[in-house]
Amino acid sequence: xxxxxxxxxxxxxxxxxxxxxxxxxxxxxxxxxxxxxxxxxxxxxxxxxxxxxxxxxxxxxxxxxxxxxxxxxxxxxxxxxxxxxxxxxxxxxxxxxxxxxxxxxxxxxxxxxxxxxxxxxxxxxxxxxxxxxxxxxxxxxxxxxxxxxxxxxxxxxxxxxxxxxxxxxxxxxxxxxxxxxxxxxxxxxxxxxxxxxxxxxxxxxxxxxxxxxxxxxxxxxxxxxxxxxxxxxxxxxxxxxxxxxxxxxxxxxxxxxxxxxxxxxxxxxxxxxxxxxxxxxxxxxxxxxxxxxxxxxxxxxxxxxxxxxx
Amino acid sequence: xxxxxxxxxxxxxxxxxxxxxxxxxxxxxxxxxxxxxxxxxxxxxxxxxxxxxxxxxxxxxxxxxxxxxxxxxxxxxxxxxxxxxxxxxxxxxxxxxxxxxxxxxxxxxxxxxxxxxxxxxxxxxxxxxxxxxxxxxxxxxxxxxxxxxxxxxxxxxxxxxxxxxxxxxxxxxxxxxxxxxxxxxxxxxxxxxxxxxxxxxxxxxxxxxxxxxxxxxxxxxxxxxxxxxxxxxxxxxxxxxxxxxxxxxxxxxxxxxxxxxxxxxxxxxxxxxxxxxxxxxxxxxxxxxxxxxxxxxxxxxxxxxxxxxxxxxxxxxxxxxxxxxxxxxxxxxxxxxxxx
Numbered sequence: 001x002x003x004x005x006x007x008x009x010x011x012x013x014x015x016x017x018x019x020x021x022x023x024x025x026x027x028x029x030x031x032x033x034x035x036x037x038x039x040x041x042x043x044x045x046x047x048x049x050x051x052x053x054x055x056x057x058x059x060x061x062x063x064x065x066x067x068x069x070x071x072x073x074x075x076x077x078x079x080x081x082x083x084x085x086x087x088x089x090x091x092x093x094x095x096x097x098x099x100x101x102x103x104x105x106x107x108x109x110x111x112x113x114x115x116x117x118x119x120x121x122x123x124x125x126x127x128x129x130x131x132x133x134x135x136x137x138x139x140x141x142x143x144x145x146x147x148x149x150x151x152x153x154x155x156x157x158x159x160x161x162x163x164x165x166x167x168x169x170x171x172x173x174x175x176x177x178x179x180x181x182x183x184x185x186x187x188x189x190x191x192x193x194x195x196x197x198x199x200x201x202x203x204x205x206x207x208x209x210x211x212x213x214x215x216x217x218x219x220x221x222x223x224x225x226x227x228x229x230x231x232x233x234x235x236x237x238x239x240x241x242x243x244x245x246x247x248x249x250x251x252x253x254x255x256x257x258x259x260x261x262x263x264x265x266x267x268x269x270x271x272x273x274x275x276x277x278x279x280x281x282x283x284x285x286x287x288x289x290x291x292x293x294x295x296x297x298x299x300x301x302x303x304x305x306x307x308x309x310x
Numbered sequence: 311x312x313x314x315x316x317x318x319x320x321x322x323x324x325x326x327x328x329x330x331x332x333x334x335x336x337x338x339x340x341x342x343x344x345x346x347x348x349x350x351x352x353x354x355x356x357x358x359x360x361x362x363x364x365x366x367x368x369x370x371x372x373x374x375x376x377x378x379x380x381x382x383x384x385x386x387x388x389x390x391x392x393x394x395x396x397x398x399x400x401x402x403x404x405x406x407x408x409x410x411x412x413x414x415x416x417x418x419x420x421x422x423x424x425x426x427x428x429x430x431x432x433x434x435x436x437x438x439x440x441x442x443x444x445x446x447x448x449x450x451x452x453x454x455x456x457x458x459x460x461x462x463x464x465x466x467x468x469x470x471x472x473x474x475x476x477x478x479x480x481x482x483x484x485x486x487x488x489x490x491x492x493x494x495x496x497x498x499x500x501x502x503x504x505x506x507x508x509x510x511x512x513x514x515x516x517x518x519x520x521x522x523x524x525x526x527x528x529x530x531x532x533x534x535x536x537x538x539x540x541x542x543x544x545x546x547x548x549x550x551x552x553x554x555x556x557x558x559x560x561x562x563x564x565x566x567x568x569x570x571x572x573x574x575x576x577x578x579x580x581x582x583x584x585x586x587x588x589x590x591x592x593x594x595x596x597x598x599x600x601x602x603x604x605x606x607x608x609x610x611x612x613x614x615x616x617x618x619x620x621x622x623x624x625x626x627x628x629x630x631x632x633x634x635x636x637x638x639x640x641x642x643x644x645x646x647x648x649x650x
Contacts, residue, residue, distance in 0.1 A: 011489060011490065014490055015490055015494055018490065018494065019494060019498060022502060023502065026502060026505065026506060029506065136356075136631060136634060136635065136638075137627075137631055139634065140578060140627070140630040140631040140633075140634040141627045141630055141631065142582050142585060142586070142626075142630070144585075144586075144589055144605075144609075145605065145623045145626065145627060148605070148608075148609050148612060148619055148623065149623075151612060152612055152613075152616055152619075152620075156612070156613050163613075239495065239497075242497070243497050243586065246497075246586075246589075246590060247586060247589045247590065250589065250590070251589075251609060261590070262589075262590045262591060265501075265505075265590055265591050265592060266591045273501075273505065277498050277501060277502065280495065280497065280498060281494065281495055281498045284495035284497070284498070285494075285495065
């Protein structure tokens with residue numbers, strides 16, 4: 001396991017390095033100057049400014065500086081506000097984004113599990129078909145379409161909940177709901193198939209034959225054994241939530257990282273784009289690593305390391 | 311005529327002649343693999359519904375713009391933001407296709423549009439006909455999706471095929487490379503790629519292909535590794551088949567099933583990513599439209615002119631759901647063992 005872990009972490013670092021290098025050279029390629037009103041500056045002033053920010057150094061030297069700063073968490077200054085660092089902007093955005101993501105995942109997983117279990121227990125009934133139709137639609141239709149529908153029908157037409165912004169618990173419901181539809185669909189579908197598999201196993205009959213009540217066999221034997229493979233879809237799910245939150249935050253005007261990211265694209269705030277991109281890469285890569293480790297922890301039969309571990 | 315009325319006498323029966331040669335005769339025509347797949351697919355109502363829906367949408371994407379008299383980039387400031395109005399359906403008020411906006415004003419009357427002028431899906435803020443734009447947008451979205459799927463197919467099958475077939479050192483090096491690429495989130499690559507190149511059909515497609523082929527190549531490699539060790543390959547090799555023949559005649563046709571399944575899922579994936587890019591401002595640029603761009607534009611005026619977002623959303627949802635249904639159906643049909 002530890003050997004596998006080391007290998008994975010090394011791959012993770014290589015990947016992050018590639019992305020960081022890519023973003024650095026990309027920033028060099030993009031047109032424009034970092035200084036406002038450059039036309040009004042004398043060549044001496046431009047030279048002095050370049051000197052100050054280290055832009056007179058050869059590109060490889062700049063690259064080393066950039067990477068050095070990156071390791072310390074310094075992503076440069078944003079163009080949007082004077083003197084604010086990208087890091088501080090990202091710090092401000094983490095709160096709402098993380099809250100939204102966690103709420104969506106918790107809600108989605110719980111509802112998805114209930115739907116999936118109910119569908120499997122009532123196999124080939126109206127509940128089963130209803131849940132599966134929902135799962136097909138929920139998985140296929142992008143979250144931003146759901147976001148629009150919820151906004152229009154619940155926010156604008158019925159006026160039950162606020163249409164946008166982020167000012168209290170009431171404001172969390174619609175975006176979290178929109179973000180969780182995909183999760184519910186994925187989990188419900190997967191859980192149903194796993195449950196059907198488990199329910200058909202011999203040990204279920206054995207348990208019943210031993211005189212264990214039906215409820216107990218379902219909760220203790222069926223659900224617990226079906227839950228394990230759910231971990232395998234956590235990885236894609238996290239990616240989905242992160243991708244979805246980019247747009248959802250924008251639609252609901254939530255001041256999270258996703259919204260900052262989209263805004264920075266629209267105003268060509270390159271350091272901010274690069275900073276958020278790097279942040280997202282790190283987040284995605286890290287969560288994939290955690291999910292992969294979880295596989296091995298939860299189910300010892302899954303040997304990611306490929307051989308002798310413990 | 312019931313059995314009790316009619317007497318069955320012995321002379322009505324004759325012993326059948328025994329013909330040993332006919333014992334082994336196959337009376338039904340044998341089905342090829344693909345006929346069998348089609349037979350199984352036909353039984354799947356959901357998949358067939360999806361297939362029909364996609365065919366209809368593809369036809370509409372090409373016919374739709376032609377049957378409307380308005381061009382997709384034809385602006386008319388006197389006719390902006392008109393709600394939908396469809397001949398016939400305009401009399402059924404609750405359908406919302408009577409040219410009345412959400413405040414209950416008949417916009418067609420207010421803006422002095424002649425009685426025989428209809429904008430089936432309404433017009434946008436520049437007075438462009440939404441019907442034409444939606445079908446034009448569907449064309450673009452489908453084009454991007456099919457190009458992306460084709461790109462995935464070509465690169466993925468070649469890379470995975472070579473890696474799986476040659477194995478050993480070649481496979482090792484090629485897989486290390488894939489592992490690194492696989493770790494880079496596709497979201498990030500796609501966005502960076504679009505930032506470098508101007509957003510357009512080709513750059514968006516390329517951005518999607520750059521990350522999309524990896525999944526395909528892994529599937530193909532796995533399948534080829536599995537097939538390579540089987541007896542029929544050994545037999546063919548013993549008979550002197552060249553590598554090229556082995557790949558083209560034996561290995562590739564046997565991986566076709568998973569490749570097709572994977573393609574039916576990568577098409578909606580590409581449609582999604584194109585729409586996603588439109589949402590964050592990196593999508594197709596006006597006046598060209600795509601479904602994603604239309605939905606994203608429509609959302610900006612969702613409160614006042616919901617029709618601008620709703621119709622393209624509906625078309626896109628039908629497309630996405632249909633492709634997923636076909637994908638599921640094909641998976642069951644191509645590989646009955648995997649069915650749950």
